[in-house]
Amino acid sequence: MPTPPPGTRAHDPGSSIPVLFDTPAVRERDPRPGLSGLSPEELLAWFAAHGQPAYRARQLADHVWSARAASFEELHTLPAAIRAELAEAFRIDTLGESLVREADGGLTEKALHRLDDGRTIESVLMRYPARGPRRERATLCISSQAGCAVGCPFCATGELGFWRDLETSEIVDQARFWRRHLAENGHRVTNVVFMGMGEPFLNLDRVLAAASLLSDPRAFGLGARHITISTSGVIPGIEAMTALRPQYTLAISLHTARPALRDLLVPLNRRYPVDDVVAAATDYADVTGRRVTYEMVMIAGINDTPVDARAAAELLRGRLAHVNLIPMNPVAHTPWQPSSPERIEAFAATLRAVGIHTTVRRNRGIDIGAACGQLAAELAGTPPPDAVARRRNLLVDRSAAALRDAGGGVAG
Numbered sequence: 459m460p461t462p463p464p465g466t467r468a469h470d471p472g473s474s475i476p477v478l479f480d481t482p483a484v485r486e487r488d489p490r491p492g493l494s495g496l497s498p499e500e501l502l503a504w505f506a507a508h509g510q511p512a513y514r515a516r517q518l519a520d521h522v523w524s525a526r527a528a529s530f531e532e533l534h535t536l537p538a539a540i541r542a543e544l545a546e547a548f549r550i551d552t553l554g555e556s557l558v559r560e561a562d563g564g565l566t567e568k569a570l571h572r573l574d575d576g577r578t579i580e581s582v583l584m585r586y587p588a589r590g591p592r593r594e595r596a597t598l599c600i601s602s603q604a605g606c607a608v609g610c611p612f613c614a615t616g617e618l619g620f621w622r623d624l625e626t627s628e629i630v631d632q633a634r635f636w637r638r639h640l641a642e643n644g645h646r647v648t649n650v651v652f653m654g655m656g657e658p659f660l661n662l663d664r665v666l667a668a669a670s671l672l673s674d675p676r677a678f679g680l681g682a683r684h685i686t687i688s689t690s691g692v693i694p695g696i697e698a699m700t701a702l703r704p705q706y707t708l709a710i711s712l713h714t715a716r717p718a719l720r721d722l723l724v725p726l727n728r729r730y731p732v733d734d735v736v737a738a739a740t741d742y743a744d745v746t747g748r749r750v751t752y753e754m755v756m757i758a759g760i761n762d763t764p765v766d767a768r769a770a771a772e773l774l775r776g777r778l779a780h781v782n783l784i785p786m787n788p789v790a791h792t793p794w795q796p797s798s799p800e801r802i803e804a805f806a807a808t809l810r811a812v813g814i815h816t817t818v819r820r821n822r823g824i825d826i827g828a829a830c831g832q833l834a835a836e837l838a839g840t841p842p843p844d845a846v847a848r849r850r851n852l853l854v855d856r857s858a859a860a861l862r863d864a865g866g867g868v869a870g
């Protein structure tokens with residue numbers, strides 16, 4: 459097997475996952491920006507600078523955002539000379555090969571996308587068929603970074619480490635990919651959530667630019683209320699978004715209200731403590747009138763106890779808040795398991811008892827590794843069993859210490 463490039467793991471030929479891409483793991487980046495990262499104004503300015511009328515920019519935008527054209531050659535409405543100049547200056551798509559896997563009878567699909575430099579990112583599409591008066595929905599979960607530096611121990615992406623920030627176009631091209639994919643069967647993307655690989659607010663400017671393009675009727679054209687940006691608690695990012703007063707939903711990856719335990723589950727808590735994060739999120743709710751979503755990944759015996767439920771109820775009662783309880787998606791490097799349905803229901807009952815809207819989510823796509831980072835981790839290669847065992851033991855020790863420090867233990 460060839461020696462893997464620095465910073466990558468070799469693919470394990472014994473893995474159940476076949477080699478997904480033949481391309482080398484990491485290579486030089488293409489210097490041309492992606493066309494979809496340009497705002498409508500920037501596109502107009504480019505055409506004006508090239509002596510072209512404004513309607514040409516609109517023709518191009520129509521092709522880019524309807525996701526019809528896969529290459530500049532297909533843009534027949536534009537003169538050949540302009541097509542050639544565009545191809546020299548921009549890429550029409552920043553995603554290379556994409557591998558799509560299905561689960562839940564086709565209702566969940568996950569894509570692993572190869573970027574121009576060989577890095578991989580993931581996006582997941584979850585379809586919800588029409589029920590009663592509710593129309594069909596298709597929620598797309600997209601990545602904002604390749605890898606992630608936050609290092610939440612229950613997350614496969616956190617285990618991979620951080621590679622790089624995504625360009626604005628690399629973020630929105632995930633939505634364009636699925637628009638094209640769904641259009642083949644007469645469906646469309648109705649919601650976008652920034653909950654894939656990466657911490658969105660550590661790539662703040664590009665994430666806000668991408669959200670703006672996704673909600674701009676001249677670009678992707680989703681309603682702002684159909685976009686959710688999730689953060690593990692980067693307070694400057696929450697404040698920056700609050701200042702813009704958008705109508706996006708803010709989601710906080712809370713996972714526990716107990717500070718010492720949160721130091722373990724979301725290491726960023728040491729920098730941005732949970733009470734301050736919730737205060738910043740409450741400001742967002744006050745300024746925008748939008749209810750904040752708090753996400754809690756439920757891990758058996760770690761953060762799902764009656765003590766945790768009471769702490770979360772105390773922290774969130776009286777706030778404009780909605781809580782999502784999501785059973786943990788098992789990942790190879792942790793000894794942790796998802797909480798039982800009974801535990802999750804008991805937790806939900808404690809929150810509802812103090813008036814907090816709470817939803818228990820189903821874990822979708824376990825069989826295709828739909829948790830953030832799982833496919834990319836498998837592609838990166840299976841770590842040796844002794845390394846996995848060491849990592850698991852370390853987590854057992856650390857979680858025991860965190861539960862001691864958090865006080866109250868696991869007893870109810």
Ligand code: SF4
Pocket residue numbers: 606607608609610613614615616617654655656657690830
């Ligand atoms: S859960 Fe989110 S913030 Fe935490 S390591 Fe994974 S991708 Fe990063």
